Amino acid sequence: MAKLDDIQRRLLLEVADLHEIPEGAYNIRSNSESAGRRSTENIEIISKTDVSGLEVRIKPGTKNESVHIPVVMTRSGLKEVVYNDFFIGEDSDVLIVAGCGIDNCGNQDSEHDGIHRFYVGRGAHVRYVEKHYGSGEGKGKRILNPGTEVYMEENSSMEMEMVQIKGVVDTERVTKAELGEGAKLVVRERLMTHGDQRAVSRYDVSLNGRGSSADVVSRSVAKDDSFQKFDAKILGNTECYGHTECDSIIMDRGRILAVPGLEANSVDASLVHEAAIGKIAGEQIIKLMTLGLSEQEAEEQIINGFLR
Amino acid sequence: MLELKNISFEVSADSENREILKNVSLRIDDRKLVVITGPNGGGKSTLAKLIMGIEKPTSGKVIFNGTDITELSVTERAKLGIGFAFQQPVKFKGIRVSDLLRIASGKKISTAIACDYLSSVGLCAADYIDREINSSLSGGELKRIEIATVLARGSSLSVFDEPEAGIDLWSFQNLIEVFQNLRTNIQNSSIIIISHQERIMNISDDILVIKDGSVDLYGPREEILPQLTGTRYAVKGCIKSL
Numbered sequence: 001m002a003k004l005d006d007i008q009r010r011l012l013l014e015v016a017d018l019h020e021i022p023e024g025a026y027n028i029r030s031n032s033e034s035a036g037r038r039s040t041e042n043i044e045i046i047s048k049t050d051v052s053g054l055e056v057r058i059k060p061g062t063k064n065e066s067v068h069i070p071v072v073m074t075r076s077g078l079k080e081v082v083y084n085d086f087f088i089g090e091d092s093d094v095l096i097v098a099g100c101g102i103d104n105c106g107n108q109d110s111e112h113d114g115i116h117r118f119y120v121g122r123g124a125h126v127r128y129v130e131k132h133y134g135s136g137e138g139k140g141k142r143i144l145n146p147g148t149e150v151y152m153e154e155n156s157s158m159e160m161e162m163v164q165i166k167g168v169v170d171t172e173r174v175t176k177a178e179l180g181e182g183a184k185l186v187v188r189e190r191l192m193t194h195g196d197q198r199a200v201s202r203y204d205v206s207l208n209g210r211g212s213s214a215d216v217v218s219r220s221v222a223k224d225d226s227f228q229k230f231d232a233k234i235l236g237n238t239e240c241y242g243h244t245e246c247d248s249i250i251m252d253r254g255r256i257l258a259v260p261g262l263e264a265n266s267v268d269a270s271l272v273h274e275a276a277i278g279k280i281a282g283e284q285i286i287k288l289m290t291l292g293l294s295e296q297e298a299e300e301q302i303i304n305g306f307l308r
Numbered sequence: 309m310l311e312l313k314n315i316s317f318e319v320s321a322d323s324e325n326r327e328i329l330k331n332v333s334l335r336i337d338d339r340k341l342v343v344i345t346g347p348n349g350g351g352k353s354t355l356a357k358l359i360m361g362i363e364k365p366t367s368g369k370v371i372f373n374g375t376d377i378t379e380l381s382v383t384e385r386a387k388l389g390i391g392f393a394f395q396q397p398v399k400f401k402g403i404r405v406s407d408l409l410r411i412a413s414g415k416k417i418s419t420a421i422a423c424d425y426l427s428s429v430g431l432c433a434a435d436y437i438d439r440e441i442n443s444s445l446s447g448g449e450l451k452r453i454e455i456a457t458v459l460a461r462g463s464s465l466s467v468f469d470e471p472e473a474g475i476d477l478w479s480f481q482n483l484i485e486v487f488q489n490l491r492t493n494i495q496n497s498s499i500i501i502i503s504h505q506e507r508i509m510n511i512s513d514d515i516l517v518i519k520d521g522s523v524d525l526y527g528p529r530e531e532i533l534p535q536l537t538g539t540r541y542a543v544k545g546c547i548k549s550l
Binding site for chain 2: 219247281283284286287288289290291292293294295301302304305306307308
């Protein structure tokens with residue numbers, strides 16, 4: 001990773017836990033250019049020719065392999081839209097790690113909009129981890145608008161872990177999924193906003209195949225004057241099970257809007273929505289204070305645990 | 309040494325002031341195990357909370373080892389060496405048993421040491437160390453973890469608010485051993501236990517009976533316990549030893 005400077009390396013560590021070049025297939029995108037790429041025997045990464053982005057093709061039966069496609073941006077004023085498509089072969093079992101880190105110390109807005117499409121083959125299992133991180137003292141905003149589309153074939157499964165803990169000023173995340181027979185989608189979203197940040201997260205999950213299921217859980221913390229909107233919609237079009245949950249802590253003058261959306265279009269659809277928003281329970285703070293933590297340290301521990 | 313001087317505590321409810329504690333004065337010397345008993349609603353838990361600083365008295369002073377701690381926060385009192393086991397253990401989301409034991413001990417502790425604390429409250433450590441302290445744990449499990457955090461804290465004055473409640477499957481004898489070990493392991497430590505259990509009173513040095521917000525009786529076990537036996541302030545344990 002000779003092309004990366006210290007800030008870029010730090011961002012890479014934040015979004016992909018990468019200290020060095022990862023094992024397996026990878027593509028590192030830095031300031032709109034590729035800073036390194038490797039395909040493997042079973043995983044091929046190629047550049048798109050019509051638009052900016054990648055095609056990642058995973059052969060059927062590929063097991064226990066990983067793909068890392070982190071993005072780092074350190075140039076102020078950079079705006080990009082990237083389209084990445086993943087074709088995950090039947091019966092494969094892979095880990096895909098994406099994520100974007102923006103450091104903006106300038107006065108112009110920096111924006112990365114990553115549109116990811118997943119075509120998950122029959123019986124395949126994917127674990128997808130996406131982390132977003134922003135840093136830099138400049139007045140320019142750090143904006144991320146990820147779009148994710150998931151198309152799941154029969155008996156496939158996907159676990160998505162979406163994390164945005166720090167520094168992204170404005171984000172609008174849209175996730176759409178269509179599930180076939182017996183397909184299973186699990187989403188775990190963790191979000192923290194502070195300052196005057198704004199984050200919107202929208203889900204639109206269609207359970208089209210018999211026996212399909214989706215479990216979408218968001219845990220979030222809104223501090224200072226920040227605002228979050230969690231808008232999760234699940235459509236049950238057949239015999240299926242869907243669950244969405246928004247569990248949030250508000251602090252200071254933070255605001256959270258949770259919008260439940262359940263649409264049952266079949267008498268055999270079973271859909272559940274749960275939402276809980278509130279401040280940190282006083283007794284939790286007191287318990288940790290009896291163990292010697294200050295009020296502020298107690299709050300930090302509670303939030304760290306909550307967003308773990 | 310802990311001293312309470314003329315402690316009163318009032319709450320307002322329905323625009324009326326109700327006196328929960330009335331001019332309570334007492335002293336608990338080092339190396340003493342004191343059981344506080346008395347009727348429900350008599351002010352026992354409030355007294356315990358006033359010692360930890362969770363509640364502040366309406367009037368009076370709390371003196372700990374010669375220092376007036378009446379105005380000190382819970383954190384400051386914890387740092388001076390006061391520990392507290394809640395009657396209703398607090399649940400969290402995402403905080404694990406190992407996290408709470410680490411916070412309690414105030415330093416990084418090895419898994420082996422954390423497991424020792426759990427074993428001493430009768431929990432199979434390997435099953436619990438990574439569990440979240442949430443509703444997935446039973447009341448009895450939460451209660452034992454609560455006691456383990458106080459052991460890990462190693463305070464010179466530990467206050468237990470009805471520690472036996474909910475410990476249904478655990479040998480009562482083990483709970484008693486926990487208090488005895490705590491006494492021997494921490495030099496000059498004193499322990500306050502709120503309890504109605506005669507078996508816990510049997511290991512105490514002194515017994516304090518709080519009734520209607522006042523000290524009803526306070527003195528050596530040998531003197532007080534005979535007056536309580538057979539009343540509902542000193543019930544025989546009906547928990548079987550396993």
